[in-house]
Amino acid sequence: MNKIVMSREVTALVAFGILIASGLFFNIVPKTVFSHIGLSLYRMMTGYIISIIVGTTLAVILGMNIYIRTAVKPLLSFLMSIPTIAWVPLLLIIIGINEQSIIIAIFLGSFFAVVFNTLEGFDNVPQVYFRAASVMNYGRLHMLLRIAVPASFNGILVGWKLGIAYSWRALVGAEMLGAATGGLGYLAFASRKFYNLGMLLYTLAFIGLLGYLLNRFIIASIERKTVRKWGIT
Amino acid sequence: MGNNVSVVCTNVTKNFGELGVLEDINLTVQPGEFAVFLGPSGCGKSTFLSLVAGFDFPSSGNIQVMDMDQAKPGKHVGFVFQEYALFPWKTVLGNVESGLLNLEKAERLDRAMFYLEKVGLEDFANEYPLRLSGGMKQRVGIARALAYDPDILLMDEPFGALDAQTRKYMQQELHRILEGFQKSVLFVTHSVLEAVYLADTVYVMSKRPARIVYREEIDLGEERHYTGDRFLQYREEILHYLNAQTGISE
Ligand SMILES: Nc1ncnc2c1ncn2[C@@H]1O[C@H](COP(=O)(O)OP(=O)(O)OP(=O)(O)O)[C@@H](O)[C@H]1O
Ligand SMILES: [Mg+2]
Numbered sequence: 001m002n003k004i005v006m007s008r009e010v011t012a013l014v015a016f017g018i019l020i021a022s023g024l025f026f027n028i029v030p031k032t033v034f035s036h037i038g039l040s041l042y043r044m045m046t047g048y049i050i051s052i053i054v055g056t057t058l059a060v061i062l063g064m065n066i067y068i069r070t071a072v073k074p075l076l077s078f079l080m081s082i083p084t085i086a087w088v089p090l091l092l093i094i095i096g097i098n099e100q101s102i103i104i105a106i107f108l109g110s111f112f113a114v115v116f117n118t119l120e121g122f123d124n125v126p127q128v129y130f131r132a133a134s135v136m137n138y139g140r141l142h143m144l145l146r147i148a149v150p151a152s153f154n155g156i157l158v159g160w161k162l163g164i165a166y167s168w169r170a171l172v173g174a175e176m177l178g179a180a181t182g183g184l185g186y187l188a189f190a191s192r193k194f195y196n197l198g199m200l201l202y203t204l205a206f207i208g209l210l211g212y213l214l215n216r217f218i219i220a221s222i223e224r225k226t227v228r229k230w231g232i233t
Numbered sequence: 234m235g236n237n238v239s240v241v242c243t244n245v246t247k248n249f250g251e252l253g254v255l256e257d258i259n260l261t262v263q264p265g266e267f268a269v270f271l272g273p274s275g276c277g278k279s280t281f282l283s284l285v286a287g288f289d290f291p292s293s294g295n296i297q298v299m300d301m302d303q304a305k306p307g308k309h310v311g312f313v314f315q316e317y318a319l320f321p322w323k324t325v326l327g328n329v330e331s332g333l334l335n336l337e338k339a340e341r342l343d344r345a346m347f348y349l350e351k352v353g354l355e356d357f358a359n360e361y362p363l364r365l366s367g368g369m370k371q372r373v374g375i376a377r378a379l380a381y382d383p384d385i386l387l388m389d390e391p392f393g394a395l396d397a398q399t400r401k402y403m404q405q406e407l408h409r410i411l412e413g414f415q416k417s418v419l420f421v422t423h424s425v426l427e428a429v430y431l432a433d434t435v436y437v438m439s440k441r442p443a444r445i446v447y448r449e450e451i452d453l454g455e456e457r458h459y460t461g462d463r464f465l466q467y468r469e470e471i472l473h474y475l476n477a478q479t480g481i482s483e
Contacts, residue, residue, distance in 0.1 A: 126318075128314055128316060128318040129318060129320065131283070131286070131288050131306070131312070131314075131318070132312065132314065132318045132320070132377075133331075134288070134306035134307075135286060135306045135307065135308065135310045135311065135312050135332075135383075136308060136331060136332035136334075136381065137307055137308045142334070146331075147320070150320070150322035151320075151322070153322070226322070229361060229363075230321040230322045230361055230363060231321055231361070231362075231363035232321050232322070
């Protein structure tokens with residue numbers, strides 16, 4: 001009972017509910033707000049999940065070889081430093097003003113962070129685990145999947161967590177830059193056009209709260225089942 | 234080379250850059266022999282065991298293990314690590330099973346539970362290592378190393394984190410578990426009592442860079458106690474050599 005009352009997710013969820021209800025009640029946000037939210041969440045999850053799958057798999061493959069790992073990390077670190085929003089004009093030129101551009105922007109937002117942090121996690125696995133596994137005849141693949149991945153899960157989750165934040169920003173940015181005719185970024189931009197300050201502020205609050213909720217619901221629940229239970233945070 | 238010896242070290246030297254850690258180690262461990270290594274802290278005991286396991290190479294000299302010309306890691310070796318090295322993402326049972334992946338599920342479970350019972354932790358099978366005390370973790374480490382039935386056991390201060398009672402119990406248990414098996418054991422400890430109680434052969438190492446400064450075969454007959462004239466004689470003598478290395482005056 002106490003746990004439910006105290007839970008940060010629930011508090012944020014309630015705040016979100018109150019915000020939407022009041023926004024609708026006082027006619028500050030349009031009734032279409034739900035479809036804008038739905039559209040943003042849908043784009044976000046598509047791009048983000050693809051980036052997690054592709055990014056983690058790629059990192060695991062690259063991680064098999066310490067030389068490749070050492071070689072690609074500076075490159076990733078460079079790519080990670082480019083704000084994702086800076087890719088968007090390029091995407092708009094190459095891919096066009098459409099849905100794919102937005103999804104790719106979301107993908108790029110988290111992809112580099114996911115790969116980089118997974119590789120970083122591999123580098124920080126205590127050597128003694130590999131030693132323990134090597135006397136038990138673990139081959140390369142077992143070493144990677146049974147030792148390196150779980151042992152570096154904390155680093156992997158850091159990548160996934162950063163990925164959510166970066167993807168969410170990329171999404172809102174891409175929606176604002178005119179790649180979309182819907183979504184929260186579009187709504188924020190539209191309210192500016194009509195000098196609708198109330199709608200703008202409400203939309204910003206939605207963006208912030210949803211970003212927070214995504215992080216808590218996706219990452220916190222994985223954390224509870226893994227690194228927290230194992231005590232390797 | 235035949236199978237008539239377990240470990241043969243020939244002129245083994247190990248440096249980490251400028252730092253000399255092992256110097257000209259020569260020794261042979263027979264199948265079934267229990268060899269105990271004592272020496273000042275930081276002298277190179279753990280380094281020595283990791284060379285025998287094949288985790289690292291000697292800077293010069295050679296280590297033959299079983300029928301291999303050079304030590305390399307594999308299931309012929311069971312290693313009990315000074316820092317436990319349990320996998321935190323696996324339960325106690327999962328840890329003990331981790332060296333048994335080649336077995337059928339049912340057999341794997343049987344075997345793991347058998348060794349968990351031997352170390353008295355069957356009730357903790359489904360706990361994660363996080364919830365265990367240092368002594369319990371060490372016992373899981375021992376069960377994990379024994380479970381796949383290695384020929385050579387390398388044990389790095391395996392009872393260091395145990396309270397005096399459990400420690401004595403584990404010494405007797407280990408002695409009992411190993412009875413009837415032809416396992417060679419290379420065992421590192423700081424306790425002279427433990428050394429005399431368990432060993433067939435005791436080695437004392439010098440300060441870094443470690444050399445073997447003393448070797449004695451322990452013959453206590455069938456009876457193993459922590460007292461008795463012979464026992465105390467061995468203890469005095471080993472203590473004498475050890476103190477000389479740590480710089481303790483008598
Ligand atoms: N990989 C390494 N690189 C550099 N120096 C090392 C390495 N491993 C060990 N050493 C050094 O070698 C020396 C011997 O270390 P080792 O762990 O073998 O000692 P030990 O006898 O096991 O000590 P203790 O009784 O405290 O466990 C120490 O000075 C240590 O700092
Ligand atoms: Mg040591």
